[in-house]
Amino acid sequence: xxxxxxxLDSGNGHKVRLxxxxxxxxxxxxxxxxxxxxxxxxxxxxxxxxxxxxxxQLDDGTFLAESGAILxxxxxxxxxxPSERLARAQVLxxxxxxxxxxxxxxxxxxxxxxxxxxxxPRRAEIPDRMKRGYDALAVxxxxxxxxxxxxxxxxxxxxIALYAYTHVADQGRFDLSGYPNVLTWLGRVKDQPKYVPIxxxxxxxx
Amino acid sequence: xxxxxxxLDSGNGHKVRLxxxxxxxxxxxxxxxxxxxxxxxxxxxxxxxxxxxxxxQLDDGTFLAESGAILxxxxxxxxxxPSERLARAQVLxxxxxxxxxxxxxxxxxxxxxxxxxxxxPRRAEIPDRMKRGYDALAVxxxxxxxxxxxxxxxxxxxxIALYAYTHVADQGRFDLSGYPNVLTWLGRVKDQPKYVPIxxxxxxxx
Numbered sequence: 001x002x003x004x005x006x007x008l009d010s011g012n013g014h015k016v017r018l019x020x021x022x023x024x025x026x027x028x029x030x031x032x033x034x035x036x037x038x039x040x041x042x043x044x045x046x047x048x049x050x051x052x053x054x055x056x057q058l059d060d061g062t063f064l065a066e067s068g069a070i071l072x073x074x075x076x077x078x079x080x081x082p083s084e085r086l087a088r089a090q091v092l093x094x095x096x097x098x099x100x101x102x103x104x105x106x107x108x109x110x111x112x113x114x115x116x117x118x119x120x121p122r123r124a125e126i127p128d129r130m131k132r133g134y135d136a137l138a139v140x141x142x143x144x145x146x147x148x149x150x151x152x153x154x155x156x157x158x159x160i161a162l163y164a165y166t167h168v169a170d171q172g173r174f175d176l177s178g179y180p181n182v183l184t185w186l187g188r189v190k191d192q193p194k195y196v197p198i199x200x201x202x203x204x205x206x
Numbered sequence: 207x208x209x210x211x212x213x214l215d216s217g218n219g220h221k222v223r224l225x226x227x228x229x230x231x232x233x234x235x236x237x238x239x240x241x242x243x244x245x246x247x248x249x250x251x252x253x254x255x256x257x258x259x260x261x262x263q264l265d266d267g268t269f270l271a272e273s274g275a276i277l278x279x280x281x282x283x284x285x286x287x288p289s290e291r292l293a294r295a296q297v298l299x300x301x302x303x304x305x306x307x308x309x310x311x312x313x314x315x316x317x318x319x320x321x322x323x324x325x326x327p328r329r330a331e332i333p334d335r336m337k338r339g340y341d342a343l344a345v346x347x348x349x350x351x352x353x354x355x356x357x358x359x360x361x362x363x364x365x366i367a368l369y370a371y372t373h374v375a376d377q378g379r380f381d382l383s384g385y386p387n388v389l390t391w392l393g394r395v396k397d398q399p400k401y402v403p404i405x406x407x408x409x410x411x412x
Contacts, residue, residue, distance in 0.1 A: 049345050049348050049349065050303060050307060050345050058292070060292075062292060064292075064295055064296070064299060065299055065303070066298065066299045066302035066303060066306070067302075068298060068302045069295045069296070069298040069299035069301075069302055070295070072294070072295055072298050073291065073292070073294075073295035076291055076294075076295075085279065085282055086264070086266075086268060086270075086279070088278070088279075088282075089270055089275045089276070089278055089279035089282075090270070090275070092272065092274060092275040092278050092298075093270060093271055093272045093275035095275075095302075096272035096273075096274045096275055096301075096302075096305055097256060097271070097272060099302055099305055099306050100272075100305050100306070100309075100310075101256060101258075103306075104306075104310065139255050139256050142255050143255065
């Protein structure tokens with residue numbers, strides 16, 4: 001059985017928990033409090049030297065890090081990842097877009113607002129991060145004007161990757177009302193079979 | 207024939223140009239001056255709505271963005287990408303690590319130093335970005351202590367992705383002398399057949 005090292009409030013973790021649920025995989029969840037340094041202990045750094053959740057331990061004991069790599073590993077050979085070469089590259093295009101042009105702005109703004117003190121100097125980063133977050137939302141809005149999902153008109157791990165922090169962007173004070181295609185797509189993802197919310201904790205024992 | 211929209215000083219572009227050279231693919235290079243807004247014109251945004259290089263136009267006219275997605279597309283079915291499921295996910299793990307934990311610190315510091323004016327307010331970002339860049343180098347150094355390449359003891363697109371900005375980190379004033387395993391690995395990559403430097407411009411006509 002897989003062991004998932006995770007923090008429930010993390011959208012990067014939600015990506016993995018959502019796909020595990022939709023694939024019907026049982027797993028042991030080990031919750032780590034990233035605010036208390038639980039991912040920077042020698043014990044955890046031996047599992048993931050980059051000190052980040054989510055990290056998935058596979059059945060053979062291997063630790064796999066980076067939400068995008070974990071999604072790819074789990075989705076291979078399932079309907080959540082297309083088999084055509086170009087469509088697969090397009091899935092990766094959106095997953096890299098999410099990690100480079102979306103997450104550092106939308107997720108990080110949400111993190112600063114939810115988890116750092118009111119007087120944190122990092123609050124000064126918010127205006128620039130919000131601007132770039134809206135830039136990412138505009139790219140998504142345009143793409144979704146003529147599409148139901150990000151790649152190949154079907155629900156894939158590209159949608160899972162982009163959904164995770166977009167659907168909680170309001171917790172980072174983003175206003176999505178000007179992005180109607182994004183809002184409709186968020187509903188489409190939430191309507192997928194076996195959907196679980198970001199706060200979902202699999203019952204002990206799978 | 208492929209058309210590559212690129213900027214020669216870009217490490218993200220170098221990744222693609224290096225793999226194209228090593229695969230022996232001819233392509234048309236369209237150089238865009240990112241400092242003059244060439245990636246934000248309506249014409250280019252129609253090709254890549256996220257306004258970034260490298261962007262590769264495929265034979266069927268499709269535009270593929272994100273260096274990691276382009277590398278994956280090109281490497282599929284070649285010795286530059288393993289065929290085993292876990293090794294493939296590990297290649298992606300390092301490629302996502304590069305885009306999330308390495309490039310925003312090492313590449314961006316280099317960009318600020320090389321391309322922004324001496325009095326740019328963005329120079330204030332350098333100390334924090336350098337600290338996080340050294341964190342990324344430390345993760346690489348540790349991994350390479352017992353390995354010749356990042357995944358499966360062979361040269362893959364994970365090495366290409368990490369090489370691009372690491373080998374020019376000195377241009378961002380990073381001192382690699384404390385990272386001997388990284389330095390040895392950089393030499394190993396540079397010694398690969400058909401290696402081309404970041405400044406290499408394929409002769410017109412392929």
